Amino acid sequence: METLTDQPESPAAAEELAVLCVDDEPGILKALRRLLQDDYPVLLANSGAEAIELLRQDAGVGRIGLILSDQRMPEMTGVEFLQQARVLAPQALRVMLTGYADLAATVAAVNQGQVWRYLNKPWDDEALLLLVRDGLRQVSLQRDNQRLQALVQAQNAELKDWNQRLKQRVLEQTALIRQKNVALSQSNRELRDGLDSMMRSLACLLEMRDQRHQHHSLNTAALVTLMAEALELKPAEGETLRAAALLHGIGKLGISDELLSKDEERLNESQWREYLQYPVRGQIALEPIAPLRAAGQLIRHLLERYDGTGTPDGLAGEAIPLGSRILALAEYFDRQHSGAGLALDASLALVGAELGRRFDPVLFPLLVEAARELYRSFELDGAAGCRRELYPPSLWPGMVVLQDVYSGTGLLLLRRGTVLTGDSIQALKRYYDSDPPEGPVLVLCHS
Incomplete structure (x- = not known):
């Protein structure tokens, strides 16, 4: 062998x-x-x-x-x-x-x-x-x-293992990204809510200088929001327009109390020139704040006229930004209705008399519809339900505020017609702790 x-x-x-x-x-x-x-x-x-x-x-x-x-x-x-x-x-x-x-x-x-x-x-x-x-x-x-089959099987097993690990990694990363997106969305909502609260508070502080135009900025913001929805503007455009409405008077901080207390018709030439500067001052004030920069542009052109005789740039017709044309209509109307105390139809008539000269006639029907919808919601005297005076711990979402609520130092917290939410009730509780209003809140209960 x-x-x-x-x-x-x-x-x-x-x-x-x-x-x-x-x-x-x-x-x-x-x-x-x-x-x-x-x-x-x-x-x-x-x-x-x-x-x-x-x-x-x-x-x-x-x-x-x-x-x-x-x-x-x-x-x-x-x-x-x-x-x-x-x-x-x-x-x-x-x-x-x-x-x-x-x-x-x-x-x-x-x-x-x-x-x-x-x-x-x-x-x-x-x-x-x-x-x-x-x-x-x-x-x-x-x-x-x-040998090749064994090699292929080994490589397939290795590839399967890699795919499984890659799949698991992708799932983990996807879950992590989803969590981060949720956190980022929440953070963005908080930032937006914080910015909105800041703008509302600033608008109320601005109006404390001019007692004749209480709620003017808030009313104007509500009007332009309704008009933007009717025009089906993009959400970002609507938010920019609302911010401009809330802060359109920020440039008036540079105007003296004496000049601010006068009606426009009683201003002399030098006072009028100074008054006309407030929209540009408002734009300059908002320019360093990136989220409000676009709103500042709309405020800049608030006093432009549709016929081209306005200020500061003498723009005419559709050359004036759409948001500025909407804002001009709403601001002027509410100043006549809420500020001067004119009836709704009388205020609308004053606006109508300026169509084609000061205001865009195409936008006027939108203002009429928005004004009738907004100010009809304030007519609560005949509303059905029980009226009660309650402090924040006894308030419930869905109740309607029947009288403006001011803080102890005079800051407007809630205006008449506001429908209470859980957030607004919590905010009221904080104000009652830090700057308590005088007395309870008068509300309309539906049950």
């Missing part, structure tokens, strides 16, 4: 497939060795038992790629040996060398899948070499295919 370690070793030989030759006749084995050894590693066994031992040594290594076995051997026939070889080395191809008398047993072995090919003795050397070459090439291709 010749073992694998008996073969010459070389880097190339370590990668070659070997041929196992099994025959009980030494001459046959020598002939096979001479024929094959120049091209392949050759192992020899003179019995089935020796060949089985060689196959066991090769188990886990797999260098034996082809088995040439005689059929007629003592103790164990070729078919019997190849049956065991099929179990020990399933990757190796099995070839039977047989005489004519053993042909029936050989054909049966082939049909049962135990033998890949058979050759008759005596064999043709060229045919045998061709068979061995084709067999080892087939085994080599099968092993390459198995």
Whole structure:
């Protein structure tokens, strides 16, 4: 018996497939060795038992790629040996060398899948070499295919693992981004609410200088909001317009109390020139505040006239920003209605008399609709429900304020007609702690 370690070793030989030759006749084995050894590693066994031992040594290594076995051997026939070889080395191809008398047993072995090919003795050397070459090439291709399949499976498993980890990472990042977006949205809402509260408070402080125009900025803001909704302006444009309405009088902080207390008709020329500067001063005051910069632009053109004779830039018609044209209409109307105390229709008539000269006639129907809707909501004297005077702990959302609510220092907190919400009630509680109004809140209850 010749073992694998008996073969010459070389880097190339370590990668070659070997041929196992099994025959009980030494001459046959020598002939096979001479024929094959120049091209392949050759192992020899003179019995089935020796060949089985060689196959066991090769188990886990797999260098034996082809088995040439005689059929007629003592103790164990070729078919019997190849049956065991099929179990020990399933990757190796099995070839039977047989005489004519053993042909029936050989054909049966082939049909049962135990033998890949058979050759008759005596064999043709060229045919045998061709068979061995084709067999080892087939085994080599099968092993390459198995290695590739194993590699592909390993890579697929690795890719699946990467995909799973990537999916998990994406889900985690998506959840994190969603949380950050929620927090950012909440922060933005708080900033917007804070800015709105600041503007409302500033508007109330501005109006404390001019007792004739209480609620003027808030009323003007409510009017322009209704007109913007009717025009279907973008939300950002509507917010900018409302901010301009709340703060349109900020430039009047630079005007003296004496001048501010006079009606426009009683101002002399120098006083009038100074008064006309307040929109530009308002724009300059808001310019450093990025969220209010656009509102400052609308305030700048508040006193432009539709016919082009206004100030500060002498713009005419649609060259005047749309927001400024809306603001001019609402501001003038409320100043006549709430400030001068004129009736609703009388105030609208005054505005109508200036259409085409001072105001945009196209926007007038929107003002009429907005004014009737807004000021009708203030007519609460005949409203159904019970009237009660309550302090903040007893107030509930949905109640309607029947009288303006001022802080102890005179700051307007809630105006008549306001529908209470949870937030507004909480704000009232804070004011009652820090700057308490005189007495309870008069509200309308619907139950």
